[in-house]
Structure formats: structure tokens, C-alpha cells
Amino acid sequence: GQNIDQPTEMTATEGAIVQINCTYQTSGFNGLFWYQQHAGEAPTFLSYNVLDGLEEKGRFSSFLSRSKGYSYLLLKELQMKDSASYLCAVRTYNFNKFYFGSGTKLNVKP
């Protein structure tokens, strides 16, 4: 089966940097995805890693180490609108199925 772990909740200050970690154990790994979900809304795609290393996309970066089964999402220059849940998801080669962690609720305070 698949096992994906991420912290339940984090709090950070506006303007700061926050790192949200995700560890996974999976068979047939075919990519790691991060999604953002505001309360009452659908998840939206943030980033994708399939090879080891860092992918940067504006204020958001995502890192992957396949040998360690580890990823993180880095958010810089935090804004109040970044308050949301962040979902770590692993895609597998088996029909391209996605498996999700429970999500990390990020609270950004002034």
C-alpha cells in the first residue's frame, strides 16, 4: 500500500518562509505533487517533481529525494492568502493513480 505523512498543522508569520515536509512509502513511484486547498474550495495544482532536486516556481519551491522518500514544499514571503491546506500526493505507475496525505493546514498570522 501507500503511506504518506505530513504534519497536521503549522503556523507562520506574514513575510516569513515556511517548509512543509512530506514523507512517503510507495511502490511504482511516478511523481510527487503538491496541491493547495483553500477552505471550501477544490484543490489546485502547485508543483510537480519526478526527479531528485529542487523545482522553483515563483514564491513556491518543491524538493524531492526519491531515495529518502522525502519531499518538501517551501513557501517564501508568506502572504495572508497563503493560509490554506497543502496536500502532498504521490502518483504511481499503476494506472497513474494518485494517493494523498492528510494535508497540512497552514495558518499565516500578521
Next chain:
Amino acid sequence: DVKVTQSSRYLVKRTGEKVFLECVQDMDHENMFWYRQDPGLGLRLIYFSYDVKMKEKGDIPEGYSVSREKKERFSLILESASTNQTSMYLCASSLQGPTTGELFFGEGSRLTVL
């Protein structure tokens, strides 16, 4: 932009009723998925489909069935709704092939079973 549309945002049904949740996508995606989202449990895969008339069970298929008669439409059916099926249901679609293949989600259908 890809659009995934779910037919109902909010539904209230009674125990034992048959419930249909409809999902339509407009970008010719091969893959379609139904998830349910519950606090503390994250998104759990109920069923998915990688082609018309094809369906595969996810991790929690019990009490659900699906239908995919057309490529753009994927329906989730609760044959006899029960209170433990009260949840947020999310439909998603994705492309096959050498693309990023990220999931695109609908707005969700919040189902309450009384």
C-alpha cells in the same frame, strides 16, 4: 483552462436513497477519478476510470459504483446511501501520456445523509 464540473455543490439525502453524483470535464482527459475527503483522513480514492466504459476500484469502493458511458462524463452512484457516506466528494481528471499529468478537480459535492 480545464474545467471539471460537478452537478451539485450540496445535497441532503435520506438513508437508503439512491444518489447520483455527476462529473463532466471539457478537456478530453482520459483519466477520471472520484475521491471523498474527510477531516483527518485526506482524500481517499473511491473509483477511477482510464477510458470509456472502463473502471477500476480505488481504496474504498464499498457502497459505491460508477459509470462512464462517455469520455467527458463520470458518475458516482450510491445505491443505498448510509450516514457514514456523509462527506465531501471530489471528482478529478487528468491526461495520460508524456505530460505532467496533474489532477484537475471539480468544486466538490458536499453530501449529507440523514
